[in-house]
Amino acid sequence: MDDSLDSTNTDSNALTQLKLDLRGSRFVIERETLMNLPESVLLCLFPNGLVLSRQGGGYEGMNAADEGEEEEEEVYMVDFDPQCLSYVLSFFRKAQDDFYGTPTQPGKYQGPPLFEDGSTHPSFNYAAQNTNPLFSKQAIIVLREELEYFVIPPKATARIEGDGREGTDLDGKATPALLQLKQASGQALLERQRIFTALQRNVNKENNMAEQHLIDMLCMSGFDRDDSWGFRALEPARCCITSIALVLLKTGLRFDGQRKVPSNDDVDDGGVSPEQTQLATAQKLLLFWRKPARKCWWDGVDIVVPHTSTSASTAEQDGSAAMAAEMASEAEEADVNAPTAGMTAQEVELLRSKKGRKCRVWARRVWTLELSLI
DSSP, X not given: OOXXXXXXXXXXXXXXXXEEEETTEEEEEEHHHHHTSOHHHHHHHOTTOOOOSOBTTBOTTXXXXXXXXXXXXOEEEEOSOHHHHHHHHHHHHHHHHHHHBOSSSBOXXXXXXXXXXXOOOTTOSHHHHHHOGGGTSOEEEEEEEEEEEEEEOOHHHHHOOSTTOOSBOTTSOBOHHHHHHHHHHHHHHHTOOBSSHHHHHHHHHHTOHHHHHHHHHHHHHTOOTTOBOSEEEEOTTSSEEEEEEEEEOOOSEEOTTOOOOOOGGGOOTTSOOHHHHHHHHHHHHGGGBTOOEXXXXXXXXXXXXXXXXXXXXXXXXXXXXXXXXXXXXHHHHOOTTSTTTTOOHHXXXXXHTTOEEEEEEEEEEEXXXXXXXX
């Protein structure tokens, strides 16, 4: 810090910038940038809340001797994946620059928007622009998943004695073999990057039309049915995987300088243009602005993990290794409802080469859907 700065500037910087320590990685974030982040992300960063101002220039409980040393740098310790925060900050920064522009590059927003076919909407006017934020702000769909998984060890390896036993000891603690199985299971689930595979499987199993409508709405608004998570990682020392995906909301609006020539092909039989339908869907998602919605469900899946020396010999004894090739073919041909559906190419190869074994995993998935405006 420059010594020429007076105390007034120092206090001002302390209020406009925050220094965060995310599991050993240091971040310096502008207060305005922080407040533009999704509510669900802020809740993960600061589950107990955050006070962005000082009381009397120091901390509660700080004595006079420590106050002088700590006043120059105030760091908040945060238990959150630094790469996840980097992904969110980078996406939001790029979206903001593309929409509003930079000092050297103009953005998309240059005035009141119009429909892509050049038509006007009855409610589209300057008054509506002030009340409907979609007309003047960039909207981002935020979808998060917290996946907590529970591995069910095969009976053959759970019954054996010694170091290869996949179970618990007399004190109820997991054996090293069980811990290794949990880590391998987490890695297998981590590689399954498709966003909608699990939810679509649940839709087809329970014929839940509300969930199908959710998938259709998200795919119409910016996602693709084959999309992968933008960020996905295992949580340290936990059987938990966190994922997040961000996409720009499709509103069906274009701004000055990007108008399309009207075309009769843009109107369906009902007289409603596709752009108007798009805006109506975007209006539904606007309900999730500052109001994250959550959905939780259980999902039972079969995964493939590499054999250990103990599990390989056990598999040969009980004959389960002979089923590997058959299971690999089943995984390739399975529909979305089958337990083997969603297996990665690596899992299939492990089965074909008889170097892997099938394990049953129960996963508790929690989705958080939110809309952010910048």
